[in-house]
């Protein structure tokens with residue numbers, strides 16, 4: 199959903215950093231830091247020095263074979279070792295690493311030492327299951343400590359993890375697991391969602407029938423609901439049984455800097471999800487540096503990122519970033535408004551959260567309750583706030599700033615993607631802020647706005663967002679699909695520049711105002727989902743002959759799906775069928791696919807070669823000019 203530029207152009211407010219923020223900040227002068235970032239290799243090698251390397255790198259950036267950039271080549275390192283083991287010999291040994299809280303108000307605290315032991319045990323158990331360096335392990339888990347432990351255990355032994363978001367359903371699950379050829383699957387008996395327990399195991403059981411590569415299913419007893427486990431099949435085992443009796447030490451695998459770390463599937467313009475591949479050292483350096491400098495992480499911070507580990511936000515900023523910095527990371531399982539819309543603020547007060555990072559959709563949702571809940575709790579502990587996932591409208595920004603941050607916490611509006619691995623455009627705490635703008639590229643990041651031909655556009659005019667120089671946490675390819683990697687991201691413009699897929703405008707101060715996707719990717723409540731995936735779910739229903747979907751603007755979720763469908767003969771779009779279709783799409787894709795409206799049509803706008811022109815439907819929907827219709831079939 200592209201934002202209305204006219205409204206944004208009117209946004210002139212600027213918020214300068216407060217003194218307390220300036221005094222504490224790791225980076226006190228953002229202009230100077232941006233200057234430093236211009237020397238890419240020096241800048242990033244200094245950041246990399248802070249980690250423990252088994253063997254130091256020979257070269258910071260190898261750009262011999264663009265866009266297959268390599269970082270820290272020759273270096274040997276283990277990310278789990280740096281995120282966990284490294285702290286055991288320090289005063290952080292008994293500090294809480296993971297603070298798990300759920301919607302029932304239950305909590306679990308796991309110290310760095312305890313985490314170390316648990317990761318080691320599971321790492322050894324995985325080895326016993328035959329998992330080796332380079333093998334793939336998938337998870338379909340709630341936000342719970344075992345998920346973090348599982349991912350860290352993979353990382354420790356060099357297995358590649360591939361997380362499937364627990365809000366995705368059977369169809370999406372099967373595609374992802376089979377593409378990654380996962381050997382082991384971690385799942386759980388269930389997850390808490392608004393007072394109910396969703397039986398994840400049942401969904402996994404059904405999906406797994408279509409996943410031939412899975413040799414072992416590890417089941418975490420998380421909610422305690424009775425479940426079917428068929429140990430007799432030899433394929434299923436309870437997590438506790440698996441780790442029981444394993445040795446408490448596991449030698450970390452010496453990984454090459456460029457060894458794969460994880461695959462994370464995300465939606466593109468076609469129906470097939472993209473397996474975004476990240477590698478070890480560059481990712482590590484990128485996420486730790488951005489988190490440290492953007493959220494100004496210090497030793498006594500309590501960090502809470504509400505993003506789910508099923509998305510990149512959770513990978514980079516619930517697990518890896520915070521643990522690499524030795525901070526305490528809150529892992530919350532639940533919704534923002536259950537049991538009531540004060541639940542998050544209650545947690546902030548109870549534990550003294552200092553840095554809080556969430557999505558604009560959640561803010562817009564909570565904003566409806568005015569100050570009733572934000573006033574009920576003491577939010578004084580908060581120092582820096584953040585947002586991610588979609589553009590934040592100035593109104594929501596102001597509500598967040600005034601009522602959550604009490605006008606003393608700067609808001610870090612961080613623009614980035616699954617592909618970028620780390621924040622690329624974001625303020626630092628000392629950057630003057632403008633509500634609704636992600637402000638400026640992070641030091642070392644060369645972002646720009648170009649037109650269709652790749653020429654820079656004049657100030658104030660909208661265009662396509664591109665990144666012109668490599669960055670350490672960049673994805674290295676699409677898993678088993680190098681051609682698509684090159685086609686989608688690198689071929690549009692000459693000179694090997696990265697095409698992000700977003701529309702953006704730069705103002706007179708060089709500030710970036712992200713306007714939304716330029717492709718057929720939807721952002722529903724911050725969750726990325728492809729139009730084509732939804733359409734293919736629709737046509738999987740016996741009543742539907744053809745379908746086209748677009749994003750329809752929604753005051754809370756940012757956008758929801760509007761579907762145009764052609765029914766097969768003998769079907770009528772009555773209430774019952776609408777319900778059936780909604781359930782069907784939900785079954786295929788999960789609750790992320792929020793359907794706003796389904797309308798029946800006789801015809802869909804198509805090109806002469808038969809491609810659906812969603813652009814025409816969008817223009818029609820907005821009452822706009824249809825634009826170039828020369829390729830439209832009769």
Ligand code: 6R9
Pocket residue numbers: 464509510511585586587588589590611612613614615616617636698699700712713714715721724725726
């Ligand atoms: C981290 C994440 C990426 C897409 C991206 C853009 C949108 C993310 C944003 C933002 C405006 C921000 N997006 N952050 N738009 N302002 N601060 O969300 O990754 O799921 O891959 O989505 O999200 O459209 O292209 P991912």
